[in-house]
Amino acid sequence: MKKYNEEHEWVEVNGDIATVGISAYAVEQLGDITFLELPEMDAEVSMGDSVAFIESVKAASDIYTPISGDVCEINEALLDTPEVLNEDAQGNFIFKLKVSNADELDSLMSEDAYKNFVDSL
Amino acid sequence: MEELLKTPLHARQQELKTKNVSFCGWDMPIQFDGIIAEHGYCRNGVALFDTSHMGEFFFKGDIKTSGINEATSVNIDALAVGKCKYGFLLNDQGGVIDDLIVYRLSEDELMIVVNAATSKLDLETLNARITNATLIDKSLEYAKLDVQGPKSKEILEKYFDVDLDALQFFSFVQTKVFDSDCLLSRTGYTGELGFELYIDNETSVKLWDALLADGANPAGLGARDILRLEMGYSLYGNDLSEDITPLEANLEKFVNLKRDYVGKDALAKQKKEGLQRILLPFITTTRRSARKDFEVYQNDKKIGFVTSAAFSPILNKGIGLAMVDTSTYDENAQIQLRDNRGSLDANITTLPFINK
Numbered sequence: 001m002k003k004y005n006e007e008h009e010w011v012e013v014n015g016d017i018a019t020v021g022i023s024a025y026a027v028e029q030l031g032d033i034t035f036l037e038l039p040e041m042d043a044e045v046s047m048g049d050s051v052a053f054i055e056s057v058k059a060a061s062d063i064y065t066p067i068s069g070d071v072c073e074i075n076e077a078l079l080d081t082p083e084v085l086n087e088d089a090q091g092n093f094i095f096k097l098k099v100s101n102a103d104e105l106d107s108l109m110s111e112d113a114y115k116n117f118v119d120s121l
Numbered sequence: 122m123e124e125l126l127k128t129p130l131h132a133r134q135q136e137l138k139t140k141n142v143s144f145c146g147w148d149m150p151i152q153f154d155g156i157i158a159e160h161g162y163c164r165n166g167v168a169l170f171d172t173s174h175m176g177e178f179f180f181k182g183d184i185k186t187s188g189i190n191e192a193t194s195v196n197i198d199a200l201a202v203g204k205c206k207y208g209f210l211l212n213d214q215g216g217v218i219d220d221l222i223v224y225r226l227s228e229d230e231l232m233i234v235v236n237a238a239t240s241k242l243d244l245e246t247l248n249a250r251i252t253n254a255t256l257i258d259k260s261l262e263y264a265k266l267d268v269q270g271p272k273s274k275e276i277l278e279k280y281f282d283v284d285l286d287a288l289q290f291f292s293f294v295q296t297k298v299f300d301s302d303c304l305l306s307r308t309g310y311t312g313e314l315g316f317e318l319y320i321d322n323e324t325s326v327k328l329w330d331a332l333l334a335d336g337a338n339p340a341g342l343g344a345r346d347i348l349r350l351e352m353g354y355s356l357y358g359n360d361l362s363e364d365i366t367p368l369e370a371n372l373e374k375f376v377n378l379k380r381d382y383v384g385k386d387a388l389a390k391q392k393k394e395g396l397q398r399i400l401l402p403f404i405t406t407t408r409r410s411a412r413k414d415f416e417v418y419q420n421d422k423k424i425g426f427v428t429s430a431a432f433s434p435i436l437n438k439g440i441g442l443a444m445v446d447t448s449t450y451d452e453n454a455q456i457q458l459r460d461n462r463g464s465l466d467a468n469i470t471t472l473p474f475i476n477k
Contacts, residue, residue, distance in 0.1 A: 031140075031343075032157040034432040035408040053462070055409055057156040057343060057432055060462070082408070083157075 002090070003105055004114035005048075005066040010090065013105060018067050018097040022054065025118045027089040030056035036082040038074040039095050045071060047104050052094060054082070067104050069097030128173035129264050129322035130329050137339060145238035147174040150341040157434045159344035163311050164435070167270035168340035169332050176240035177263045177319065178247065180231040182254020189231070191382045192250040193221065194367070194375065200225045205291050205306060207375055210235075210243055211384025215366040215391060219243045220357050222308065224293060232304065232319070236357045250383065264325030268337065269315030269348075276335050277316060280328070281305060285316075299327050310345060312352035312477040347431045350440060353402055353472030359413060359429045360400060360442050368392060369444070371400045400428065400442050402474065403456060403467040408432065410439030411458040411465065417443045418457040418464070424449045427458060433474060439467070440474045 002010040008026035012019045027033065035055040045051050045065045052063035073096035078084065084092055109117060125148035134141075139150040150171070153159060162168040184190055190198050195208035205224040209217050219239040224232040235243045237260075244258050268277055274285045280298050283305060288294065293306035301324040309315030320328065333339065346356070355361050360370055366384075367376045368391055378389050405411065410432040417425040430441030443456070457464045 031152065032155050034410065037409075055432075057347070058151075060412070086155075 002111060003066070003108035004111070004117075005064065005108055006117065007062075007064045007066075009064060009066045011066040011105070011108065013067075013099060013102065016099050016102075017072070018069060018099045019093045020066060020095055020097065021093045022063060022085065022089055023114070023118075024089045026061075027085055030054065030059055030061065032057045033082045033085050036078050036085075036094070038076065038079070039065075039071045041071055041074060043071045044100075045069065045097070047101075054085075063094065065097070066108055067097060067099060068101050069099045072096050072098045126174070128171050129325050130171045130173065133326060133329055134171065134339070139339075139341070142342065144342060145174060145236070147237060149174060150339070151343045152341040153339045156341070156343035156347065159338065159340035160347050160434050162338035163270045163313055163340060163344060163348055165271065167268060167272040167276050167337045168311075168344065169329070169337040170267040170269065170340050170345055171264075171325075171329070172267050172317075173264040173322075173325065174237040175265050176235040176237060176243065176258065176260040177265075178233040178235065178244060179257050179259055180233060180251075180254060181229055182251065183229060184231075187254035188251040189247075189254060192247055193223065193233075194377070194382055194384070195221075195223045196377060196380055197223055197225065197231065202227055203292055203294065205293055205308065207291075209361075209367050209376065209384075210246060211367075211382070211388075212363055213384060213387060215368070215384045215387030216363040217357070217361040217365060217367060217370070218246055218363060220355060220361055224304070224306070226295070238358060262321065264320055264322050266318045266320070266325060266328060266332075267309055267311075267315065268318065268332065269309045269311040270313050273313070273315050276332060276337055277305075280331070288316075299324050310354055311348040312354075312473065312475070313348075346429075347433065350429055350431050350442075351433055351435060351473065351475045352477065353442070353474060355442075356429055365400075365444070366391060368396055369398055369400060396447050398425065398444050398446050400444050401450075401469050402472050403441055403443055403458070404436065404470045404474065405439035405441075405458070405465055405467045407465065408437055408439070409465050411441050411467070412460070415458045415460050417445055418459055419445075419449070419451055419454050422449060424456070430458075435475050439465070441467075 008023040037053040039051040050062040142151045210219045222234045288307040304319040306317045411430040415427040425445035433440045
């Protein structure tokens with residue numbers, strides 16, 4: 001089950017691995033995505049850190065990690081074809097983390113809460 | 122806030138999936154299907170742009186004696202009826218008040234097409250430079266549709282009793298469409314085969330509907346900006362301004378320094394003394410694009426700023442124009458484009474970015 005932060009990242013935790021991506025809403029706002037910068041492998045990141053960067057034909061935006069941990073996988077296929085995020089943002093992850101503090105998940109929004117949050121924007 | 126103006130096609134566009142932006146006082150679509158998709162429609166098929174926000178002035182008077190021939194950089198006296206020409210309305214310092222296209226409608230009649238943002242000042246400035254002539258702003262009475270792309274001719278042919286093949290680049294005819302007057306011009310801002318249609322507001326809606334039914338794809342300002350930048354065409358407010366001369370904008374081919382007009386002396390002086398800065402095209406080394414106002418560095422020294430930038434879907438790289446100091450610019454070194462987020466490498470290149 002995905003959870004969300006207010007910067008429009010989603011995270012899904014299985015065991016101690018967190019998979020992170022950006023929301024369909026974020027992609028809709030950005031428009032055609034043209035460039036993505038991934039976090040460094042093995043980087044130790046804290047919840048709320050700017051860890052990656054995404055650019056579209058209209059705008060540029062930081063990607064903030066919704067949870068703390070160590071970067072253990074990055075989706076390098078996105079570097080050449082970042083436009084797949086336009087087709088399916090919820091189904092294409094950006095990076096994975098080895099979770100360092102699973103309690104942080106409790107502070108994130110559920111699917112429904114995020115939907116309400118987006119509707120309020 | 123002042124209420125935004127709407128083109129006659131605004132209601133039609135809202136029926137489609139569109140994102141709008143406030144642009145020079147107008148509520149205009151930035152995209153319909155998506156900026157990259159629309160760029161592709163124009164490069165490979167046919168795209169339909171609503172550019173009704175542009176200003177249209179109508180002049181009547183003697184070309185030689187009214188002052189109009191010295192009012193802009195365009196040598197109207199040498200322009201044949203049925204031809205149009207790109208040029209500049211300059212201030213005394215040679216800075217660009219606006220860039221424009223002058224259409225020679227008849228011996229003593231012109232249409233002057235200007236940018237929306239500057240149209241008020243353009244009208245005042247032109248009026249102050251002419252005597253014994255009339256210049257009327259009919260911008261709100263005229264809609265403008267740009268039909269651009271390799272299939273533009275095909276799609277337009279059935280609506281016009283005109284041999285479109287015979288219409289040369291920067292030529293136009295005054296004809297009819299749906300029994301209404303239409304000025305059909307073989308011009309555009311995309312580098313593709315294309316036409317610009319000046320029509321009354323009511324007819325523009327009929328033509329919009331008909332062309333969409335025929336398979337033309339609506340396109341917005343976002344795609345238009347990438348298309349023009351791939352060709353290296355200037356955008357007023359970015360690459361041209363009252364503080365930038367046509368020489369600095371690398372547009373010397375559009376100014377004749379052997380003829381007299383307002384601003385020409387300043388340009389001649391600037392040319393004689395040498396340019397302090399010049400607009401150069403750059404291409405980034407990755408898919409990442411710069412943005413307007415990024416700072417330009419070379420060998421760790423700031424040498425200029427970005428005036429326009431975009432991602433080119435054809436080159437899969439960032440492209441743009443940068444105003445650089447001629448004294449510090451080193452043509453053999455890479456440049457870096459920086460904002461507070463970081464730095465990206467780029468190389469200076471030549472225009473156009475893509476060959477058409």
